Amino acid sequence: MKQTRIITEAAIFLAIYSVLLAFTLFIPIFSIVTMFFLASPFIILIMRHGLKATIPMLFGSLIISIFLGPILALPITLMFAGTGLIMGYFYLKRQPMLALTGGTIAFLISFVINYVVSIAFFGMDVFGELLEEMKTSMNQAFDLFSTFGQEVPADIIDEMNSQLELLSYILPSILVVSAFIFAIITHLTNRLILKRLKLDFGSLKPFKDWTLPKSMLWYYLAAIILGFLDLQEGSFMYIALLNMIFVLQLLLLLQGFSFIFYYRHVKQLSKGIPILVIITSMILPLLQDLIRILGIIDLGFDLRNRLKK
Structure with missing residues (x-):
């Protein structure tokens, strides 16, 4: 009876995850919100039935991701499912600080892997392209000032170029900070859900x-x-x-x-x-x-x- 209940709940949470993933992939206006709830089904299932009960759900989510779009859906699932498993495990142990730390590490590893894969297999340096866009926009702004007869001092131009160059050097730190922010937001969103469900996850x-x-x-x-x-x-x-x-x-x-x-x-x-x-x-x-x-x-x-x- 208990095993049947676990399978039923796992199927329900898998369906919820599939809907959240579809919203994240195909409705960009909602993705900013739904993205941070992707780890929730894994966390809740772990809190209710333990880590082992979540493993079949993980495989199910990977199969669904392949059908929805392996290039985008699969990396997202690996990122948020992996983070959900780690954070859920530490929530179950009533150790929210370790959950936050583990979530940060999980997000960081996912960011690094996705960044390396995008360069190695797809030839896309997202961060490098973003910097180039920023540099182009900056030069266009300088040209606009020149059109109106307002020359931008050379030292200011050099300083702004130096700042952009600095950004390219501190990419590892940016990834670490981004991972921590993702972990914090994931913690805050799931904190509200777990409290609502009256699941004790300890106190930060x-x-x-x-x-x-x-x-x-x-x-x-x-x-x-x-x-x-x-x-x-x-x-x-x-x-x-x-x-x-x-x-x-x-x-x-x-x-x-x-x-x-x-x-x-x-x-x-x-x-x-x-x-x-x-x-x-x-x-x-x-x-x-x-x-x-x-x-x-x-x-x-x-x-x-x-x-x-």
């Missing part, structure tokens, strides 16, 4: 309590010191250092944001203040630098304990 620490290991300061200091070396642009060490600094700066920025949320909680300020700070920092890069410094101070001098006292 509030963002105000997130803090990095103190060793991150030493890594950041080492990266800054290495930055003074005269490394050849485009070399492996140069690219590795750029990505290391980018990721560390982003982590320290998150540490700063976390402290702002903590400060708001301790001082019982309006909940809108940290949100306003985050939005403003997206517009003003200087504010990001200040928040990053705040994160460094918080990590190095334990501002939170001092604030408690």
Whole structure:
């Protein structure tokens, strides 16, 4: 009886997944939303019946993907089904932080594989083509300014070209950040569903309590010191250092944001203040630098304990 129930539920969730996948593939306007629910059927089935019960559903989803379109549907299924299996397993263990970490790694592996396959087998460098489009649009904008008699200074043109070149170097970091964002959104969407279904998946620490290991300061200091070396642009060490600094700066920025949320909680300020700070920092890069410094101070001098006292 129990086995029949499991098979029935697996078939229902497979049907739900098929509908979500079809919406994602063929109705682009909905794909931004439906895409992040693709992992949900796998997560829910694992939470209800364990990992083994989800394996037949995985094979079924792969077969459906082949019929819907192997070039697009199959990579999407492998990405979200694999992520759903990993996150669902850790949710079942009541370890949401490990689920978030595992989801990030799963998305990252999928991004890298899809990127390599698209170049090796289809000759499509999506990121490279995007950069070329950005460069073309930028040049067209400069030409438009020239048409109206407004010459753009050469140093500004050089600076913008340097920024585009920098983007090509930090592709690994962009993939890591993208994977983390995908994992966060997947967690948030499934968090609502699992709560609605009254499935216990543990509790994630509030963002105000997130803090990095103190060793991150030493890594950041080492990266800054290495930055003074005269490394050849485009070399492996140069690219590795750029990505290391980018990721560390982003982590320290998150540490700063976390402290702002903590400060708001301790001082019982309006909940809108940290949100306003985050939005403003997206517009003003200087504010990001200040928040990053705040994160460094918080990590190095334990501002939170001092604030408690």
